[in-house]
Amino acid sequence: MEKLIDLGKYIEAGINKLEENFSGLWGAIDDVISWTVNGMNDVFLSIPFYVIIVLVALGAYYANAGKSSFKIEGLKKGGGMTLFVLLGLFLIFAMGYWEEAIQTTTLVIVSTLIALILSIPLGILAARSKTADVIIRPILDLMQTMPAFVYLIPAIFFFSVGNTPGVVATVIFSLPPAVRLTCLGIQNVSEDVIEAGRAFGATEKQILFKIQLPLAKPTILAGINQVILLALSMVVIASMVGAKGLGSIVYQGIQQNDIAKGFESGLGIVILAIILDRITQAVAKK
Known part of the structure; x- marks a missing residue:
């Protein structure tokens, strides 16, 4: 079918202009992200x-046990998760994927930090x-519904191959929930509480940092968990x-039709996901 509007051509022209006019910026971003990821690794x-x-394991225990860490109740709450962390991480090491697991964790940490630095102020x-x-809401809709593979094309164009395009694509993919939940948490703060703050002479800055953000903290932490x-x-994509890590092993398993390699590395990703999810959820509940 013949195209009536060649929209992709204009998008491509715009990306080419960005690459030509801001090549120094893309190089600086690449250097910073690469240095951070490699240094953490x-x-x-x-x-x-x-x-x-x-x-x-200790972090998981204290996150789940809470104030009753040194009591029987705390042992019941945090013991199961602690045992899972010990067995799960040791299994990753025993399967020979410890270095890849560290690389994956580093990518997640760096991507999450960048996403939160951008998303919380936007929220x-x-x-x-x-x-x-x-203005922001339709952009978030676009970011969440666009297939994740599409983000890789401009990322490669600006940053070549390596960890940097993987981090950039991951940030774009994971950023919207934090923006939405930060916005939702602040909007759900009772107007009566805000009016009481104003009645006592609080400035708008004090209302934000001493009333709205503290009361919205559980919702914001839920957004961090989602990020x-x-x-x-995104590590496989x-x-x-x-990008290095367990995702690259999964990708190798797909290319080589190696079921064992794909299953083991995939299991490692699942273990990391459960650990990160449970710890952040426990922190959010507090």
Whole structure:
């Protein structure tokens, strides 16, 4: 069928202009992300695996046990998750994918931090400005409904292959839930509480930081949880543009039709996802 409107041609021309006019910016972003990811990988891989396993297990225990950490009740709450962390991470090490698991975790951490730095201010802006909300909402709809593979094309164009395009694509894919839930959390704060703050002479800045954000914290933390899980779900797709980690092993399994390799690396991703999900959920519930 003949095209009536060649929209893709204009999008491509726009991306070419961005690449030509801001090549220095893309190079700087590539350098910063690559340096951060590689530096974190080196730090984590320099620590003995059993130390990391114990630290994560302790974090899981205290996150789930809460204030009753040193009581029988705390042991019941946090013991199951702690045991899962110990067995799950040791299984990843025993299968020979510890380095890849660290690389995956690093990608998720860096992508999540960048996504939160961008999304929380945008969520606050959307909650406090109807004009901003009208502009931001359709952009978020586009980001959430666009197939994730499409993000890889401009990412490769700007940053070549490697960890950087994987991180950039992951940030774009995982950012919308944090914006939406930050906006929702602030909007759901009772007007009576806000009016009481104004009555006591609070400025708009004080209302935001001392009333709205603290009361919206559970919803914002739920958004952070979603960002982490979406970032983890992108690791396989990001491996197609050179991102390292368990996703690259899954991709190799697909290319080589290697069921064993695909299953083991996929199981490693599932274990990491459960650990990150349970810990962040436990923190959010507090």
